[in-house]
Amino acid sequence: MKIGIANDHSAVAMKNEVKEYLESLGYEVVNFGTDTDDSVDYPVYGEKVAEAVANGEVDRGVAICGTGVGIGLACNKVKGIRACTCSEPYSAEYSRRHNNANVVTFGARVIGPETAKQIVKVFMETPFEGGRHERRVNQLIEIENKYFK
Numbered sequence: 492m493k494i495g496i497a498n499d500h501s502a503v504a505m506k507n508e509v510k511e512y513l514e515s516l517g518y519e520v521v522n523f524g525t526d527t528d529d530s531v532d533y534p535v536y537g538e539k540v541a542e543a544v545a546n547g548e549v550d551r552g553v554a555i556c557g558t559g560v561g562i563g564l565a566c567n568k569v570k571g572i573r574a575c576t577c578s579e580p581y582s583a584e585y586s587r588r589h590n591n592a593n594v595v596t597f598g599a600r601v602i603g604p605e606t607a608k609q610i611v612k613v614f615m616e617t618p619f620e621g622g623r624h625e626r627r628v629n630q631l632i633e634i635e636n637k638y639f640k
């Protein structure tokens with residue numbers, strides 16, 4: 492599985508740690524984030540990783556800013572993206588099982604690197620359950636098709 496990772500200036504160290512961890516698990520990781528502490532705008536980097544997921548360049552995305560919220564909002568503006576902000580592994584697991592999320596986001600100012608590693612591991616390993624959840628995800632897609640031109 493190929494993973495895209497993106498971040499703003501608040502999450503350079505967290506991005507590097509998570510990227511190395513995912514690589515140690517055998518994933519190929521493509522960096523779409525900034526690599527310096529110079530202040531940048533999170534929407535730019537959210538769009539980059541979300542676009543890569545939407546067009547199939549990578550299979551899933553990880554997006555990190557201070558809270559995980561802003562970059563997650565940016566990701567969710569790209570058609571086809573279901574980005575979920577998760578501060579613990581349970582939500583990350585169920586964002587896959589029930590919501591078929593394709594991007595996980597979190598905050599470098601909210602959680603520590605060990606929790607982040609648990610989150611990305613479970614997010615990459617957990618399959619979508621389908622069944623009744625497929626109907627609900629399809630309803631999300633219908634809303635998206637109605638409002639995204």
Ligand code: RB5
Binds near residue numbers: 499558561
């Ligand atoms: C940057 O200071 C901060 O606003 C950003 O990383 C993020 O938390 C926005 O949602």
